[in-house]
Each structure stands twice: as C-alpha cells, then as structure tokens.
Amino acid sequence: DIQMTQSPSALSASVGDRVTITCRASQSISSWLAWYQQKPGKAPKLLIYKASSLESGVPSRFSGSGSGTEFTLTINSLQPDDSATYYCQQYSRYWAFGQGTRVELK
Amino acid sequence: QVQLIQSGAEVKKPGASVKVSCKASGYSFIGFYMHWVRQAPGQGLEWMGWINPKTGDTDYAQKFQGRVNMTRDTSISTAYMELTSLHSDDTAVYYCAKDGGGDYVGGNWGQGTLVTVSS
Numbered sequence: 001d002i003q004m005t006q007s008p009s010a011l012s013a014s015v016g017d018r019v020t021i022t023c024r025a026s027q028s029i030s031s032w033l034a035w036y037q038q039k040p041g042k043a044p045k046l047l048i049y050k051a052s053s054l055e056s057g058v059p060s061r062f063s064g065s066g067s068g069t070e071f072t073l074t075i076n077s078l079q080p081d082d083s084a085t086y087y088c089q090q091y092s093r094y095w096a097f098g099q100g101t102r103v104e105l106k
Numbered sequence: 107q108v109q110l111i112q113s114g115a116e117v118k119k120p121g122a123s124v125k126v127s128c129k130a131s132g133y134s135f136i137g138f139y140m141h142w143v144r145q146a147p148g149q150g151l152e153w154m155g156w157i158n159p160k161t162g163d164t165d166y167a168q169k170f171q172g173r174v175n176m177t178r179d180t181s182i183s184t185a186y187m188e189l190t191s192l193h194s195d196d197t198a199v200y201y202c203a204k205d206g207g208g209d210y211v212g213g214n215w216g217q218g219t220l221v222t223v224s225s
Contacts, residue, residue, distance in 0.1 A: 001168070034211040036151075043201055044151065046213035055213055087151055091211045094165065095141060095153040 002026055002090050006098035014106045019075040021101045023088035028068045032092035035064055035073045037084045038100075044087060048073065080105060108132040110202050110216035117222045118192050125188040126219045128202030135183035136160040138212070139205035142176060142187045144198040145218075152198075156205065157185060192223045 003026040013019050023033065031051040036044035046055045048064035051071060061076040075082055083105050088098040113127040128140065142154040155166035157176040164176045175188045185202055199218040206212030
C-alpha cells in the first residue's frame with residue numbers, strides 16, 4: 001500500500017503570510033496527487049488535482065507542485081477563510097490520504 | 107449538477123451491521139467508480155474501497171476485507187456500503203465520493219453519514 005505523510009501536522013500563520021505544506025509518498029505516484037480543504041462538519045473540498053491543476057472555482061492563491069514522491073501545497077497571502085485542515089491524497093493506486101495539516105490563523 | 111445524497115445518521119450496537127446509501131444524480135451513474143471514505147471523530151480520512159457501478163466489481167482496503175460489502179442499484183442510481191461486526195472504533199462519518207476518471211480525481215462528495223456504535 002502507498003503511504004502518504006504530511007508535514008507539519010499543524011501550523012499557525014498570520015493573514016497575508018505564505019504557507020507551505022509538504023506531502024511525501026512512500027513510492028512514486030507520478031503526478032496523481034490531490035489536495036483537499038476540510039472545515040469542521042463538512043465534506044472535504046477539492047483544491048488541486050494532478051499535483052498542480054487548480055480545481056474550478058478555487059482561488060488562485062492556492063497552488064500545488066511536485067511529482068514522484070514529493071509534493072507541496074502553497075497558500076499565497078493567507079486569508080481568514082483558509083483556516084481549515086488540509087489533506088493530500090494519492091490516486092495512483094486506489095486512494096490514500098495524508099494525516100492532515102491543521103492551519104490556524106494567529 | 108452532480109449531487110450525492112446519503113442516508114441519515116445511524117446508531118448501532120456493537121456486533122451489528124449498518125448499510126449506508128448514496129443516491130447519485132446529475133451524471134451517468136454507471137460511468138464513474140464510487141468510493142467510500144470514513145472519518146472517525148477528530149481523525150483523518152480513511153479510504154475504504156470502491157465499486158464500479160457498471161459491473162458491480164469492487165475493491166476494498168485490506169483493513170476492511172471480510173467486513174465491508176459495497177453494492178449498487180443502477181435502476182435508482184444508488185450505491186450502498188454495508189459494514190458488519192461493528193465495534194466502537196467504527197464510529198465515524200462515512201462519505202461516498204465520485205471518482206473523476208482519467209487525470210481528474212473527482213471533486214464530488216456526499217454530505218456524510220454519521221454512524222455511532224455504542225452499547
């Protein structure tokens with residue numbers, strides 16, 4: 001099974017900051033990597049697919065990069081509405097999720 | 107627009123079974139795999155398996171093999187997930203999620219169904 005590891009598990013940042021979350025796969029997944037945002041009591045919301053493709057309707061301050069085993073989600077100019085938990089997901093072979101990164105605003 | 111509407115919350119006793127439904131609309135139900143994902147309280151997302159609605163073929167995460175059964179009724183565009191021999195750590199929100207096909211992972215999820223296992 002492919003294991004996904006995210007870091008950090010939590011972070012605190014200020015409005016306007018640039019935030020970076022890293023995701024590592026236990027084996028190469030090419031670019032079959034997605035990022036989700038989840039708020040309490042809600043289903044996950046897709047932000048990025050195929051490592052760097054922005055889902056329709058998602059603000060352009062969200063971006064993704066990477067391939068193989070190392071991936072990054074960047075939020076440029078953090079906004080109050082971005083306070084949430086973020087998950088990476090591989091869909092190269094079945095699905096598997098990272099453990100999540102909680103983003104809080106200072 | 108694509109919609110996935112799940113059945114309501116359930117309370118079950120340990121050892122019982124639960125069957126959650128996911129009614130799809132707004133797209134060709136048989137054209138896309140349906141996944142099931144669960145989330146225990148305060149925990150992360152856990153993939154349980156998928157079903158090919160066209161053929162009924164399934165593939166389950168090893169953790170749930172022998173205890174989960176995913177089925178579908180194409181006449182009403184509905185997928186089902188049944189989990190048996192429930193124990194307290196099966197308490198979770200269970201989601202269905204439509205696969206996107208090809209490069210696209212798919213961004214459509216059901217609203218979630220809370221299953222509480224308690225004596």
